[in-house]
Amino acid sequence: MVLHMFHKEWILNHTLTYFLVKAVKELSSQRASGLANLFADGYETAYIARYRVDVHGGLRPEKIRKARDAYDDAIELNDKVSNAIGIILPGLIGDAEIVETRLKNAENVGDVYRIKKEYTVEVTKHKTQLAREYGFEKPAREVLDGKSVNLREYLSKNVKNLSSAQDYLRYSFAEAINNSKEVKKYVEKIVELGTETFCTQMIRDEKWHKRKQLLRPEIQIEYELTKEAKANMEQLKERGVFAKYNELLWRFLGSDDKKESESSVKEGDPPTEKRVAVKNIKDVKYGNLIRDHTMSALIRASEEGIIKFKVEFEMENLKEFHPFKTIKIHDDMRLSFAKAFTYSVNYLLEPMIKREAEKFLTARCEDRSIQVFGRNVEQLLQQEGVHGRYVIALDPGSMVKAAFLDPEGNVLDMTKLYLMKYDDYFEESGMLRRWCHSSKGKPIVIAIGNGSRSYSTQKAVAELLKNGKFPVDVSFCVVPEAGASKFSVTESAREEFGEESDILHISAVSIGRRLIDPLSEYVKIPPKHLGKGQYQLDADEKLLEKKLESIIRDKVSLIGADLNVASRQLLKNICGLDEEKAKAIIKYREKNRRFSCRNELKNVQGIDEMTFQQCAGFLKVTGESAEWTPLDMTMVHPEDYDVAKRLLNRLGMTIEDFANQDYIPLELNGKEKNRGIDSAKTGTEPAATDDERRTVSNVTDFGVFIDIGVGIDGLLHISEFPHISLNEKPRYLDEAKDVPVVGQQIKVEVYERNKRNDGWYENERIDLKLCAPEIRC
Numbered sequence: 001m002v003l004h005m006f007h008k009e010w011i012l013n014h015t016l017t018y019f020l021v022k023a024v025k026e027l028s029s030q031r032a033s034g035l036a037n038l039f040a041d042g043y044e045t046a047y048i049a050r051y052r053v054d055v056h057g058g059l060r061p062e063k064i065r066k067a068r069d070a071y072d073d074a075i076e077l078n079d080k081v082s083n084a085i086g087i088i089l090p091g092l093i094g095d096a097e098i099v100e101t102r103l104k105n106a107e108n109v110g111d112v113y114r115i116k117k118e119y120t121v122e123v124t125k126h127k128t129q130l131a132r133e134y135g136f137e138k139p140a141r142e143v144l145d146g147k148s149v150n151l152r153e154y155l156s157k158n159v160k161n162l163s164s165a166q167d168y169l170r171y172s173f174a175e176a177i178n179n180s181k182e183v184k185k186y187v188e189k190i191v192e193l194g195t196e197t198f199c200t201q202m203i204r205d206e207k208w209h210k211r212k213q214l215l216r217p218e219i220q221i222e223y224e225l226t227k228e229a230k231a232n233m234e235q236l237k238e239r240g241v242f243a244k245y246n247e248l249l250w251r252f253l254g255s256d257d258k259k260e261s262e263s264s265v266k267e268g269d270p271p272t273e274k275r276v277a278v279k280n281i282k283d284v285k286y287g288n289l290i291r292d293h294t295m296s297a298l299i300r301a302s303e304e305g306i307i308k309f310k311v312e313f314e315m316e317n318l319k320e321f322h323p324f325k326t327i328k329i330h331d332d333m334r335l336s337f338a339k340a341f342t343y344s345v346n347y348l349l350e351p352m353i354k355r356e357a358e359k360f361l362t363a364r365c366e367d368r369s370i371q372v373f374g375r376n377v378e379q380l381l382q383q384e385g386v387h388g389r390y391v392i393a394l395d396p397g398s399m400v401k402a403a404f405l406d407p408e409g410n411v412l413d414m415t416k417l418y419l420m421k422y423d424d425y426f427e428e429s430g431m432l433r434r435w436c437h438s439s440k441g442k443p444i445v446i447a448i449g450n451g452s453r454s455y456s457t458q459k460a461v462a463e464l465l466k467n468g469k470f471p472v473d474v475s476f477c478v479v480p481e482a483g484a485s486k487f488s489v490t491e492s493a494r495e496e497f498g499e500e501s502d503i504l505h506i507s508a509v510s511i512g513r514r515l516i517d518p519l520s521e522y523v524k525i526p527p528k529h530l531g532k533g534q535y536q537l538d539a540d541e542k543l544l545e546k547k548l549e550s551i552i553r554d555k556v557s558l559i560g561a562d563l564n565v566a567s568r569q570l571l572k573n574i575c576g577l578d579e580e581k582a583k584a585i586i587k588y589r590e591k592n593r594r595f596s597c598r599n600e601l602k603n604v605q606g607i608d609e610m611t612f613q614q615c616a617g618f619l620k621v622t623g624e625s626a627e628w629t630p631l632d633m634t635m636v637h638p639e640d641y642d643v644a645k646r647l648l649n650r651l652g653m654t655i656e657d658f659a660n661q662d663y664i665p666l667e668l669n670g671k672e673k674n675r676g677i678d679s680a681k682t683g684t685e686p687a688a689t690d691d692e693r694r695t696v697s698n699v700t701d702f703g704v705f706i707d708i709g710v711g712i713d714g715l716l717h718i719s720e721f722p723h724i725s726l727n728e729k730p731r732y733l734d735e736a737k738d739v740p741v742v743g744q745q746i747k748v749e750v751y752e753r754n755k756r757n758d759g760w761y762e763n764e765r766i767d768l769k770l771c772a773p774e775i776r777c
Helices: 016-023 029-040 045-051 061-091 096-104 109-118 127-133 137-144 162-178 181-195 206-215 227-231 233-238 246-252 292-303 331-381 422-427 429-437 454-466 484-488 491-497 503-516 518-522 541-559 579-592 598-603 609-618 638-650 655-660
Strands: 218-225 283-286 307-314 390-395 400-405 411-417 444-449 474-479 692-700 703-707 714-717 745-752 767-770
Touching: 016 029, 016 061, 029 061, 045 061, 045 541, 045 609, 061 096, 061 109, 061 331, 061 541, 096 109, 096 137, 109 127, 127 162, 137 162, 137 331, 162 331, 181 218, 181 331, 218 292, 218 331, 227 233, 246 292, 292 307, 292 331, 307 331, 331 518, 331 541, 331 692, 390 429, 390 503, 400 429, 400 503, 411 429, 411 503, 444 454, 444 503, 454 474, 474 503, 484 491, 484 503, 491 503, 503 518, 598 609, 609 638, 638 655, 703 745, 714 745
Parallel strands: 390 444, 444 474, 714 767
Antiparallel strands: 218 283, 218 307, 390 400, 400 411, 692 703, 692 745, 703 714, 745 767
């Protein structure tokens, strides 16, 4: 085993390649080995995805990232096993060789913790621990190897008769069977078949169908309301919990109308005022029907104390296909083995399947949540900004925070406005008119945040525009403000705006800059506050932070940046760079005014050959110096410039011809960029709630969230897309055709809403429906 850059001896029985292939089915052993070498040498996902296709064979970046996660997990597992062997074996009561083999066969950190727990000395010892302590592990292994054992040799002051010896042998038998590699694979197969969705089954071959019919595993998730939830049903309804978890809790709603039976309530129906709580019932989700977002909702509702759930398992022929069913046992030991085999299946195997099924479904939904986040953020970061216009940014609230920005995003002025009453509109318009006079005749866009009181602010601005209060061409649009307030209190914000700056104004500046240059501004926001994805905040916090940051880093790199204008926050997210190297680039740029070509990066302190190799292809340089080449504006890596020139020569073109071609794409991600906010309908009317084109803010597996301008996004449920079947491919909404993406505008109307006393919405759920069959605009 090649040890690459990690220094501890590789002690696991499984190779590093094994873990990568297991995580990413598309990988061959050879390609997995190549990826492991690149990971070990310190290469990042974005660089590998774009420039090392020869190694990965064309995998998508998220698949490479998944392989990277498997690589890191395997390295951690190797360390954990090494430490566990050093801790457990010295004071072990039992067969050290058996324990060491089990540890080295571990496939995840959870296996190591379970083994350590088994051999931890406890005050109250269970039967298996006592059997191990009394030395029955070794004879159990011998019997499984086809040998006969004389149990009289194991009698002692603790094991006084043959009957006790047979009992302890049975416990050791059962544990040895359940801990075997063969049984682990059997469990994996059962869990995979029991949780495999119908749409995936449809693309399997006949052999797979036959195997499922033979095994017939049935995994269910049974859940019910907790005692606390049952005792506070009315309060939960008032708080909108039933609306929030509608897909899970609709069965717990009955009816005070005898004509409306429980069976008449369809899944997905919003709760009505007529329905009353039904406390003492349970609901079931089948493993092969449950979707990842439903599992995430179950976990979240459980953590909030609303429901409790458990995994149940049924399989009539569980013993029939058990790998130890046909094992050869010595005639003298057949009776003992038969009892141990039954005990193992009933008391160890079934609970193990339930645990593994829950773990599998949980891990799958967490992975999917992270993946959905990545796709939404990619679409968000790819949006084009508004160019060549001055921007007035408004952060709505009881007091509107306002900032005036030039077309490059520099702050010209900041103030506070009061736009709550009609009379305020005209009193406060003086400052806005003065800003308009300062725009040098250029058109102005008013960027209004989409948070609380956004609608009233839109209404005020629309009234001012309608009455011709501005001396230049002015329009407005709504901009997502997720994370703006979080950024305003960060160290980066204080460094950029100064310690004395008003944090209320910083959020307004952030909103305005998102309109001008979305990529540069969004990278400043902590990933978990971007408001994208589905339930990813329910994942492990440290794991979430690490994964979200790696996704942002990959997406920013693959989109690319201009080396001469990119901010420090943007540069530090480019593949190969970090905070210190980004600062060094800024310092060099300030001293030398600009970079004349990509190769000049090598003059920056801290940019060594490997750093340059990873980052250069993601940083474009404009210019016409002697050292500059048009290739510096493309995704072609400097190492491949000679190859590109030879290719152009074969096509009968020169590098000058290349520079003059308007059709040469400059996009660094190989995809058409979203039109985003630049194409959003700016206008003179506020966002209404019905029959208007609205901006997609988030795409999940259960539907599309639309910013309708009232501080809370509306949900366009998946059922509104009739061309998508939940039981057929594609499995996920974002993989289907004609599904809108983040930043796109579609025509929707509200059909279900909860009103407060002031006529607007509670912070719960707004259901939308499509106004027209055409989805794409």
